[in-house]
Amino acid sequence: REIGKFDVVGISLSYELDYPRAVTMIGDSGIPLLREERGESDPLVIAGGCAITLNPQPLTAFVDIFFIGEAEESFREFANLLADVGQVRKAGWRKEMLRRASRIEGVYVPGVNDSAKRRWVSRLDALNTSSPLLTPNSHFSDMYLTEVGRGCPRGCRFCAASYVYRPFRIRSAASIIEHARSDDLEFPRIGFVGAAVSDHPGIERLCMEFAKRGKEVGISSLRPDNLTPRLRSTLVETGMRTVTLAPEAGSEKMREMIGKAMTQDRILQSAQMCQEVGVRNLRLYFMIGLPFETDSDADAIVELATGISKTFRRRISVRLGVFVPKANTPFQWQPLASSEVVERRVGVIKKGLSSGKNIRVFARSVREVEVQAIFSRGGVDVGTALYNWYSGRNWKRAFRNAGVNRQRLLYDRLSTEAHLPWDFIDMSFPKSLLKRELMKAERAAS
Ligand code: SF4
Structure with missing residues (x-):
């Protein structure tokens, strides 16, 4: 069956780079790209997932119904509603579905609701x-x-x-x-x-x-402070060859700033334990471009990874992510680091670890991170850019023609008093919590 012949088409979006993929999927399927152009014979396009809960605004022109938060319960209610309304595609069906779906907790219908509660x-x-x-x-x-x-x-x-x-x-x-x-x-x-x-x-x-x-047991990532020797050896006995540790930053001060308090000693002890129980690969995740970061934090990553490589002597891969300000987190107001800064610090780390025989360094593309950050903090104007991009496949022109202020979205520190595009979502915790956490980070960095 062609996608456009289904009654409902659902898309799950885990992170921001799924936004252009979702637009491509809708457009290429033959379903009218803009929700306002859809008629009774077109499916309802619904979307949910982590990225949608953080900030659905860039997709409001394309999606009929959003599921905000965890959808197990709200989707069941939506399915019951679908059965209740019946006679799919009869005159007035679409309008009635949108109106009644908008009353389900955890559902946001653009053009009908003006707020939504995370479920x-x-x-x-x-x-x-x-x-x-x-x-x-x-x-x-x-x-x-x-x-x-x-x-x-x-x-x-x-x-x-x-x-x-x-x-x-x-x-x-x-x-x-x-x-x-x-x-x-x-x-x-x-x-x-x-x-x-x-x-x-x-x-x-x-x-x-x-x-x-x-x-064989697989675990995505382990915290050093709750890895007991017994747990670690059980994991290795069950066939787990790779252990992932995510210190995120090289120094204790930076880790306190991001809220991931892990001592240097504990990380080194964990690496030691991995060595002793026979883990073959150790993956280390770090983040570059964090708020309040300086060049010396790149040196701290080199120092920590070098220390680990003296303890864990099998294969180590150092994965460098780039900080992206995410909506509805305490760092939502913080800017993305410039590509020059990120590239310089990545260069320092690569050079600093180049003599380590058992270490390889992998870094993310800065260009990709910029696009991700635009969607992360974007509003409906970014949706217009997505529409332009789908027609012309040129990001630069798409953003310019949509009037998107890239400088502000990417590199400005936003005021904690500013109204943000995703503020209409009730996350079930107050915005003041995010502000308090940001203040704690500022104190830790000073
Ligand atoms: S809050 Fe920290 S420890 Fe927990 S998943 Fe996120 S990065 Fe990992």
């Missing part, structure tokens, strides 16, 4: 949030992915996952084990999904339980 699920155990898709045609081909929790108790100030999925919740180990059993699937590997997997109080039990059944 979240209070009891994760009530849901089976596992992926039953085991296919060689996907990245995690033979891995059964199961969610162990949502949100993160750490509250790093740059991190969208911590704010968009507040409060931190876990699925009980018993429920995860039971759902894996009842799904009745054959899988050699299991992946625990969540922003704070190693903060799960039952993580050791879970690893041991699945190890007993001969499964």
Whole structure:
């Protein structure tokens, strides 16, 4: 069936670079690109996901209905509404769906609602949030992915996952084990999904339980301060060869500033532990261009990674991300670092680590980060630019013709009193919380 023949077409957007992909998908499918051009015979285009909850504004011209926050419950209500309204595509169907969907908590209908409340699920155990898709045609081909929790108790100030999925919740180990059993699937590997997997109080039990059944266990990222020797060796016994640590910054001062207090000693001890239990690859994540960062912070990354390489003597990959100010986080008002600054600091780190035989450095494209940051802080004018881009495929011209102020979006420090395009979303925590966290960061940096 052609996409345009479906009643509803849904798109999930995880991060900002999915915005142009979503526009391309809608346009290329033959569905009228702009929601205002759609008629009774066209599908309803719905969208949700982390990026949408942070800031849906750049897509309001293209999407009929947004799901803000976690959609398990709101989507069920939407599906019931669809059944209730019935007679899809009869005269007036679209209008009625939009009007009634706008009353569902956690749903935002552009042109109907002028505010929206983020919805979240209070009891994760009530849901089976596992992926039953085991296919060689996907990245995690033979891995059964199961969610162990949502949100993160750490509250790093740059991190969208911590704010968009507040409060931190876990699925009980018993429920995860039971759902894996009842799904009745054959899988050699299991992946625990969540922003704070190693903060799960039952993580050791879970690893041991699945190890007993001969499964290889995968965890996306581990926190050094809750990695016990037992957990680490269990992970290695279950076949985990790569451990990811994300110090994000090289010095303790910078880590305190971003809200990720981890001591140097603890990080080095974790690397030591990885060496002792036989981990083969260590992945280290750092971020460049953080607020209040100076050139000396690049040196601090070199120093920390060098220290780790003396302790962990197998393969180390250093991954350098670039800070992007995310809507609805304490650093939403902070600017993106200029490409010159980022490139200079990346250069310092690459040079500083070039003599390390077991270290390789990978850095993100600065150009891509700029586009991401524009969508992250953009309003409806960025949506106009997306429309222009779809027609002409030239970003520079698209932004210019839409009147987008790139300088302000990318490089200005915004006033904490300014009205921001995403302020109409009620995140279920006050904006004053973000301001307080920003002030703490400023104090830590001074
Ligand atoms: S520990 Fe990781 S997931 Fe948690 S808030 Fe910090 S960056 Fe985000």
